[in-house]
Amino acid sequence: xxxxxxxxxxxxxxxxxxxxxxxxxxxxxxxxxxxxxxxxxxxxxxxxxxxxxxxxxxxxxxxxxxxxxxxxxxxxxxxxxxxxxxxxxxxxxxxxxxxxxxxxxxxxxxxxxxxxxxxxxxxxxxxxxxxxxxxxxxxxxxxxxxxxxxxxxxxxxxxxxxxxxxxxxxxxxxxxxxxxxxxxxxxxxxxxxxxxxxxxxxxxxxxxxxxxxxxxxxxxxxxxxxxxxxxxxxxxxxxxxxxxxxxxxxxxxxxxxxxxxxxxxxxxxxxxxxxxxxxxxxxxxxxxxxxxxxxxxxxxxxxxxxxxxxxxxxxxxxxxxxxxxxxxxxxxxxxxxxxxxxxxxxxxxxxxxxxxxxxxxxxxxxxxxxxxxxxxxxxxxxxxxxxxxxxxxxxxxxxxxxxxxxxxxxxxxxxxxxxxxxxxxxxxxxxxxxxxxxxxxxxxxxxxxxxxxxxxxxxxxxxxxxxxxxxxxxxxxxxxxxxxxxxxxxxxxxxxxxxxxxxxxxxxxxxxxxxxxxxxxxxxxxxxxxxxxxxxxxxxxxxxxxxx
Amino acid sequence: xxxxxxxxxxxxxxxxxxxxxxxxxxxxxxxxxxxxxxxxxxxxxxxxxxxxxxxxxxxxxxxxxxxxxxxxxxxxxxxxxxxxxxxxxxxxxxxxxxxxxxxxxxxxxxxxxxxxxxxxxxxxxxxxxxxxxxxxxxxxxxxxxxxxxxxxxxxxxxxxxxxxxxxxxxxxxxxxxxxxxxxxxxxxxxxxxxxxxxxxxxxxxxxxxxxxxxxxxxxxxxxxxxxxxxxxxxxxxxxxxxxxxxxxxxxxxxxxxxxxxxxxxxxxxxxxxxxxxxxxxxxxxxxxxxxxxxxxxxxxxxxxxxxxxxxxxxxxxxxxxxxxxxxxxxxxxxxxxxxxxxx
Numbered sequence: 022x023x024x025x026x027x028x029x030x031x032x033x034x035x036x037x038x039x040x041x042x043x044x045x046x047x048x049x050x051x052x053x054x055x056x057x058x059x060x061x062x063x064x065x066x067x068x069x070x071x072x073x074x075x076x077x078x079x080x081x082x083x084x085x086x087x088x089x090x091x092x093x094x095x096x097x098x099x100x101x102x103x104x105x106x107x108x109x110x111x112x113x114x115x116x117x118x119x120x121x122x123x124x125x126x127x128x129x130x131x132x133x134x135x136x137x138x139x140x141x142x143x144x145x146x147x148x149x150x151x152x153x154x155x156x157x158x159x160x161x162x163x164x165x166x167x168x169x170x171x172x173x174x175x176x177x178x179x180x181x182x183x184x185x186x187x188x189x190x191x192x193x194x195x196x197x198x199x200x201x202x203x204x205x206x207x208x209x210x211x212x213x214x215x216x217x218x219x220x221x222x223x224x225x226x227x228x229x230x231x232x233x234x235x236x237x238x239x240x241x242x243x244x245x246x247x248x249x250x251x252x253x254x255x256x257x258x259x260x261x262x263x264x265x266x267x268x269x270x271x272x273x274x275x276x277x278x279x280x281x282x283x284x285x286x287x288x289x290x291x292x293x294x295x296x297x298x299x300x301x302x303x304x305x306x307x308x309x310x311x312x313x314x315x316x317x318x319x320x321x322x323x324x325x326x327x328x329x330x331x332x333x334x335x336x337x338x339x340x341x342x343x344x345x346x347x348x349x350x351x352x353x354x355x356x357x358x359x360x361x362x363x364x365x366x367x368x369x370x371x372x373x374x375x376x377x378x379x380x381x382x383x384x385x386x387x388x389x390x391x392x393x394x395x396x397x398x399x400x401x402x403x404x405x406x407x408x409x410x411x412x413x414x415x416x417x418x419x420x421x422x423x424x425x426x427x428x429x430x431x432x433x434x435x436x437x438x439x440x441x442x443x444x445x446x447x448x449x450x451x452x453x454x455x456x457x458x459x460x461x462x463x464x465x466x467x468x469x470x471x472x473x474x475x476x477x478x479x480x481x482x483x484x485x486x487x488x489x490x491x492x493x494x495x496x497x498x499x500x501x502x503x504x505x506x507x508x509x510x511x512x513x514x515x516x517x518x519x520x521x522x523x524x525x526x527x528x529x530x531x532x533x534x535x536x537x538x539x540x541x542x543x544x545x546x547x548x549x550x551x552x553x554x555x556x557x558x559x560x561x562x563x564x565x566x567x568x569x
Numbered sequence: 570x571x572x573x574x575x576x577x578x579x580x581x582x583x584x585x586x587x588x589x590x591x592x593x594x595x596x597x598x599x600x601x602x603x604x605x606x607x608x609x610x611x612x613x614x615x616x617x618x619x620x621x622x623x624x625x626x627x628x629x630x631x632x633x634x635x636x637x638x639x640x641x642x643x644x645x646x647x648x649x650x651x652x653x654x655x656x657x658x659x660x661x662x663x664x665x666x667x668x669x670x671x672x673x674x675x676x677x678x679x680x681x682x683x684x685x686x687x688x689x690x691x692x693x694x695x696x697x698x699x700x701x702x703x704x705x706x707x708x709x710x711x712x713x714x715x716x717x718x719x720x721x722x723x724x725x726x727x728x729x730x731x732x733x734x735x736x737x738x739x740x741x742x743x744x745x746x747x748x749x750x751x752x753x754x755x756x757x758x759x760x761x762x763x764x765x766x767x768x769x770x771x772x773x774x775x776x777x778x779x780x781x782x783x784x785x786x787x788x789x790x791x792x793x794x795x796x797x798x799x800x801x802x803x804x805x806x807x808x809x810x811x812x813x814x815x816x817x818x819x820x821x822x823x824x825x826x827x828x829x830x831x832x833x834x835x836x837x838x839x840x841x842x843x844x845x846x847x848x849x850x851x852x853x854x855x856x857x858x859x860x861x862x863x864x865x866x867x868x869x870x871x872x873x874x875x876x877x878x879x880x881x882x883x884x885x886x887x888x889x890x891x892x893x894x895x896x897x898x899x900x901x902x903x904x905x906x907x908x909x910x911x912x
Contacts, residue, residue: 029903034576261904274904351575379575386583386637387683391846401903403852423902431574438583445572
């Protein structure tokens with residue numbers, strides 16, 4: 022029996038898993054139209070390589086990876102490209118993003134696929150193929166998998182964790198996948214193990230999924246994979262949390278799990294990887310849970326680009342008095358703005374709300390420092406202190422209290438007896454800090470440019486003077502070369518001092534946090550930037566609420 | 570759009586927190602009524618009504634909505650804590666002055682719910698103790714030892730009219746801590762003083778039973794997970810250790826640790842007053858320091874200070890130290906080195 026490690030806090034929200042686990046995974050019927058966003062992963066969006074009128078086949082590359090942190094995007098079926106234009110996408114901001122709209126021809130013809138001989142392939146070539154095939158983490162973070170499959174300078178990653186915790190309430194897509202396709206998941210893990218040089222493969226599954234645990238355990242026999250049942254405690258499926266639970270290793274702040282020799286992949290990613298390699302099929306579909314206030318909740322094998330409205334129809338449609346949808350889980354998901362937005366690689370669940378399942382949050386009361394948030398915080402922060410400083414815009418203090426270690430899991434807001442939207446305050450503080458540092462960087466750049474210009478003008482003047490002096494001395498025809506001009510020497514010394522000082526100042530003001538951001542953070546910044554105005558309004562609203 | 574999480578713990582609210590505190594106080598209140606007579610009901614009711622009135626006044630003046638803040642229960646908790654800390658059967662205006670300072674000054678001048686630096690009930694109590702010392706020493710005698718215990722009607726008369734058929738000497742007395750102090754100052758030895766009937770088995774007849782019920786209520790709070798073990802354990806532990814050391818060094822002048830724990834406001838403070846989250850330290854290590862400081866000061870004031878019981882002052886002093894303590898006892902954050910300290 023493996024010794025498990027309990028992380029701090031966590032909460033036990035009602036699971037609501039049973040609603041959507043009653044039926045096997047259902048395959049969505051072919052739709053007449055798909056809207057495929059080019060930004061479905063963290064990093065640079067893919068660059069469209071088709072134009073309106075083009076005919077495409079299923080699995081055909083329609084978006085070329087752009088830059089290092091990027092993966093390909095593929096046509097979900099055969100048909101004709103109708104448009105390449107901004108369309109609503111599932112994003113908290115509700116903003117539109119560039120999509121390829123494909124009208125299906127109903128034939129669903131596929132590109133020619135061939136399995137990859139991964140054992141014979143050079144690891145780097147294999148990673149390039151996975152990049153092109155659009156593999157990104159399907160647990161929700163959608164980080165390009167090929168990057169995570171590069172052990173880099175470490176040469177090998179001793180422990181591979183398959184994350185089947187699925188700790189968010191309502192979501193069951195990983196559960197069903199593990200029940201039905203356990204062997205395929207583990208075959209995918211086998212390839213990951215090969216690529217990472219892993220010795221130990223662990224599968225972490227919360228103990229509220231006995232069927233999945235049984236199926237995975239049965240499939241794991243003889244593979245040297247250990248399936249571990251972990252306590253059902255949100256957010257036990259968080260990357261740092263599951264790493265700690267299973268191995269006792271603490272991912273350092275601001276670091277990655279690979280810093281402690283662990284790599285974590287969602288079980289859905291392992292399955293998609295197998296499909297890519299065994300069947301040569303790019304990532305064009307995923308399993309999505311549709312649950313909540315719908316007629317026929319369940320899990321659907323859904324092509325990427327399927328509009329949410331069509332998926333809801335497949336689940337029998339919303340019941341009367343629905344009050345909107347959540348994309349993702351209730352703890353970390355976001356409200357959907359437009360049902361025309363499509364399913365992407367990051368969408369694992371659509372929850373239809375009603376007033377009984379998701380009542381409006383009670384009006385916030387003042388913080389009474391009861392500390393329930395601190396006891397619930399898996400990052401071991403003091404959320405009420407962070408709240409206090411975020412609210413008073415003392416952003417320096419928020420950083421002293423480790424704001425950037427907050428994973429926004431929502432446990433603090435969940436347990437708060439005063440119903441304060443704590444996570445909103447942290448997002449607000451983070452985005453303010455990022456934007457200020459961006460401004461500071463911009464100002465630093467402007468100053469540097471100005472200083473360089475001053476330096477250049479001075480240098481040109483000096484060069485000119487030197488040239489003139491040279492000419493003059495030449496004119497003197499071998500006459501005594503003018504002794505070094507003391508005035509010029511003084512100026513030169515001053516100039517060098519100024520440059521040195523500027524250099525020093527530049528080093529001193531090296532900005533924090535926005536340097537060398539991992540791409541997921543960068544995306545988070547972009548997302549939060551977009552929400553900033555809104556967060557400001559939310560805060561004002563909360564304040565007026567408190568003064569009501 | 571509202572941000573995540575989209576769900577909160579059902580039924581959870583500030584009101585529920587306060588209600589649970591009130592429930593946990595009930596055993597102590599019942600014991601108080603049983604061992605000291607029904608006068609406590611009068612002072613509880615009076616303090617509650619005064620508290621609500623002052624709270625409403627403050628909310629109106631500050632332009633805050635009445636309903637959410639009057640119904641949050643925090644004012645009732647303050648009122649009950651003050652009533653339980655004060656002598657019963659005192660004139661009504663004494664309670665009024667206490668509640669006025671508690672609610673208007675200590676709570677609302679600092680910003681209302683969640684903003685007060687000091688425990689409001691203890692501010693009210695300290696003001697009364699300093700301003701009206703005579704009234705604050707006339708405690709009801711335990712039923713067992715009193716020649717007369719006013720019933721409920723008589724208690725109302727005493728509080729509101731100040732007149733009774735019987736002389737106050739018949740039903741009031743000094744607390745054991747008070748007796749100990751005056752008789753020690755007169756030169757008597759602790760052993761002899763504590764042999765008197767007023768001192769009961771461990772902490773004074775009647776008092777020790779009420780204290781036992783506070784302990785029971787405190788365990789209820791722990792069970793509700795409204796408080797953690799840190800403050801009660803550190804506070805009572807420090808009292809016991811400090812008193813034990815003093816008694817060991819000089820037994821003729823210092824009572825035993827058990828007496829310190831079971832007399833005066835120590836037990837009420839340990840579970841209900843020092844643990845008021847708004848004015849208490851909030852970090853685990855901070856709570857130990859904060860409550861340890863208070864425990865040490867209680868014994869010091871009782872043994873060497875100008876007052877028989879030092880709980881109110883020690884609570885206020887400890888409250889004062891909280892921002893400082895909290896700033897230097899920030900716990901390690903997940904993923905940060907063990908040696909790193911909060912600034």
